Amino acid sequence: MTTQLNPRTTHYEFLGPPGATLISIGVPSMIYMLYFGCSEATGGCPPPISTENVFHAVTDPEWWKGLWDTQAALIYLAWYMFCVVAWAVLPGDQVAGTTLRTGGKIWYKINAFSTFLLALGITSGIILRYGPESFTFIYEKWVGLATASIVMSVVQATYVYIASFKPGKLLALGGNTGNFIYDWYIGRELNPAIGSFDIKTFNELRPGLILWVLINISMLCEQATRRGGLANVTDSMWLVLAFQGWYVADGLYNEPALFTTMDVTSDGFGFMLAVGDLAWVPFVYTLQARYLAFHPVELGPIATIAVILVNALGYYIFRDANGEKNDFRNGKNPKNLKFMTTKKGSKLLTSGWWGRSRHPNYMGDLIMALAWSLPTGFNTPITYFYVIYFAVLLIHRQRRDDEACALK
Secondary structure, three states: OHHHHOOOOOOOOOOHHHHHHHHHHHHHHHHHHHHHOOEOOOOEOOOOOOHHHHHHHHOOHHHHHOOOOHHHHHHHHHHHHHHHHHHHHOOOEEEEOOOOOOOOOOEEEEOHHHHHHHHHHHHHHHHHHHOHHHHOHHHHOHHHHHHHHHHHHHHHHHHHHHHOOOOOOOEOOOOOOOOHHHHHHHOOEOOOEEOOEEHHHHHHHOHHHHHHHHHHHHHHHHHHHHHOOHHHOOHHHHHHHHHHHHHHHHHHHOHHHHHHOHHHHOOOOOHHHHHHHHHHHHHHOOHHHHHHHHOOOOOOHHHHHHHHHHHHHHHHHHHHHHHHHHHHHOOOOOOOOOEEEOOOOOEEEOOOHHHHOOOHHHHHHHHHHHHHHHHHOOOOOHHHHHHHHHHHHHHHHHHHHHHHHHHO
16 A cells, blocks of 8 residues: 555656755755855955865865854754744644645645744844844855755755655655655655644745845845945845845745645655755845845936836736636636646646746746846846756756646
C-alpha cells in the first residue's frame, strides 16, 4: 500500500544528483556574487576586480569568517520567530487545500496579509519615531542576514528530509528517488508540518516575501539618510518600493490562490524551495533597491509615467489571467470561458487569456520584472539580472506545466 501511495521516482529533473549538487552550491554562491559584484563596499556595480583579487579573497579564511555575523543571525532568527508567532496569534480563516492522493485535504490558516500589515505598522512606527537612519541596519548587515537565511534553509531542508522517513508520510512523486542529495534538494515529503504548522506554505509567503519589502524600505531609508531626509528620496526608489510592495501585498492578500500552485500541489519541500523562499527572494529581488541606495537615479516625470504604464500593463495581464485560472480551479466560471475535458477527466481552459497564450500570467510577470529594473537606468546590466533569471525560471516552469498537461 505504501509503495502504491508513494511510488519510487524514476525521472530526474535538473540533470539529477550532479545538477542538484551544483544548484545547491550555486544558488548561495550567486546570492553573494550579486552582492559583491554590485556593491558600494566593493567599489561599484560591477566593481573593478581582477582574477587575482578574487582568488586572494576566497582563499583568505578571514573573508569567509566575514560572511558570518552573530548579531545579524540573531536578528534574522527573531524575524523568523516573529512570523511564526504572528501566524499563531493573529486571527485568520481556515481554507482547505486541494485533494491529496490519500483522498484527504490539508486545512491552512490564512493570515499572511495580516502579518504583513503588522510588520509594516511596526516598521513605520520605528521610522516615524526615530527617523530613517534607525532602519538602515539591514543595508549595513546585508551579508550577515543573507548568510543567516542560507543557514536556516540548510537546517530546514535537512530537518524535513530526516522527518520524511517517519511512517505514514505522503511523499512528493518527484522526490522519492532514494538518492540523498537529490531528494534533499528537491524535497522528499510533499507537505512537511509540525502539528498544524505547514512548513512549506508558511515559508512560501511569510518570512522571505515580507522581508523583501522590509529590505526595500531599509534601502530607501539608507538613501534618505544620505540625501537629507525622506523628502529627498529619488523617484526611482519610490517606484521600486511601490511596484514590488504592491506585488507582495497582492500575493499575500490572495493567499488562498497559493494552494492550487504546482509548488504546493506537486513539489516536495526541500532545499530548492527553502533557499528560494528564505534567501533568494529577499536578497536577490531587492537588488534594484540596494543599487539605488548607493547610486541614486532621477527619472523625471516623463520616464516615471512610462515606467508606471509598463508595470500597470504587466500587472493587469498577471492578475486577470491568474484570476481566470483560480476561479476555474475553484469551480467558478464568471466569464463563461470555454474549456476542454481531458482523458483524465480534468478540465483545461481554451478561451480568455488561456486561449490566447499558454502562460499569460508568466508574460505579465516578465513585463513587471522589466518595470522593476527600468528605474535603475542603463549604466549597468547587473540590475537587470532579475529579468533574465526570471525568464529562465519561467521557461523551465512552462516546460513542467506542458509536461503535466500532456499527461492529462
